[in-house]
Amino acid sequence: MTEAFARAKINLTLHVTGQRPDGYHLLDSLVVFADVGDRVRTEPAEALSLAITGPQAVNLPVSDDNLVLRAARAMGGQGARITLEKHLPVASGIGGGSADAAATLKALAELWQRPLPEAAAVLRLGADVPVCLEGRAVRMAGVGEILEPLAGPLPPAWLVLANPGVSVPTPPVFKALARRDNPPMPERLPDWGSADELAAFLAAMRNDLEAPAIALAPEVAETRAALAAEPGCLIARMSGSGATCFGLFAEERPARAAAEALRAAHPGWWIEPARMAG
Ligand SMILES: C[C@](O)(CO)[C@H](O)COP(=O)(O)OP(=O)(O)OC[C@H]1O[C@@H](n2ccc(N)nc2=O)[C@H](O)[C@@H]1O
Numbered sequence: 001m002t003e004a005f006a007r008a009k010i011n012l013t014l015h016v017t018g019q020r021p022d023g024y025h026l027l028d029s030l031v032v033f034a035d036v037g038d039r040v041r042t043e044p045a046e047a048l049s050l051a052i053t054g055p056q057a058v059n060l061p062v063s064d065d066n067l068v069l070r071a072a073r074a075m076g077g078q079g080a081r082i083t084l085e086k087h088l089p090v091a092s093g094i095g096g097g098s099a100d101a102a103a104t105l106k107a108l109a110e111l112w113q114r115p116l117p118e119a120a121a122v123l124r125l126g127a128d129v130p131v132c133l134e135g136r137a138v139r140m141a142g143v144g145e146i147l148e149p150l151a152g153p154l155p156p157a158w159l160v161l162a163n164p165g166v167s168v169p170t171p172p173v174f175k176a177l178a179r180r181d182n183p184p185m186p187e188r189l190p191d192w193g194s195a196d197e198l199a200a201f202l203a204a205m206r207n208d209l210e211a212p213a214i215a216l217a218p219e220v221a222e223t224r225a226a227l228a229a230e231p232g233c234l235i236a237r238m239s240g241s242g243a244t245c246f247g248l249f250a251e252e253r254p255a256r257a258a259a260e261a262l263r264a265a266h267p268g269w270w271i272e273p274a275r276m277a278g
């Protein structure tokens, strides 16, 4: 049996800087990971099969186009019994499907003793799959295929992730963008010495998909404001194409307290405190 962890991907910034002739958008994004996610387990079997368990399984019926099965097919046509333990909300801007695809590639590469698919095939699974396969903080550019390491390690920090329970499909959010030629981040990213310094940098940056996402799902604005109002929250913003928002905290204790308070105030929301992972 092999197993891989599919960590949530968080876009601390997401600048949309252009559009390719094929319609895909050019991005400039500071991507980190949060220590919360799905689990992919694989066992040898004659045929390829998928079972989905876990608290979010109710929102993801097994289908042939599940990213786990698409990833397995991209690895070659052998058999395996795959179990996906689903914790991340579906279509929520934290790359759950992409993280599952990347975890499946890793778990099957080990089970089948085969190499990973070539970069183009990985990207075809989804724009976020290359960064999820990389699995550490990077500056992401192109349509998601250019991954630049950061100058130094990220400062220790905690994230509180909050999703108001609305699923937001990605294509309409890109479509609703007012401008597609927004400025990128500075050419050189600073070497942040603390969570406060990181927050100050983020405050001058953007997620360009936030305004179009709020136009489609106004709950995003409420979620961001609820996080921002929690004591110790240094900055709050939407991740990816939404609707999940993150709050950045310097310490574990206020992050956990914020998550508890938000759960009490919004029983229908998905809320998780997690260490920010570099
Ligand atoms: C918004 C982000 O989450 C930021 O990390 C990603 O760019 C989206 O990654 P993803 O969900 O893996 O995206 P895909 O499944 O490849 O694409 C979904 C849809 O999003 C749009 N899309 C995605 C990535 C990109 N660079 N430009 C786009 O315009 C396209 O309409 C595409 O049909």
Ligand SMILES: Nc1ncnc2c1ncn2[C@@H]1O[C@H](COP(=O)(O)OP(=O)(O)OP(=O)(O)O)[C@@H](O)[C@H]1O
Residues within 6 Å of the ligand: 060, 065, 066, 067, 068, 084, 089, 090, 091, 092, 093, 094, 095, 096, 097, 098, 100, 101, 128, 168, 169, 170, 240, 241, 242
């Ligand atoms: N294993 C999977 N987990 C989640 N969604 C999946 C999976 N396989 C296929 N999908 C489909 O992919 C779509 C996007 O799911 P995902 O959870 O990755 O979105 P997201 O969090 O918005 O991603 P991103 O941050 O990359 O935009 C959903 O509509 C879902 O039906």
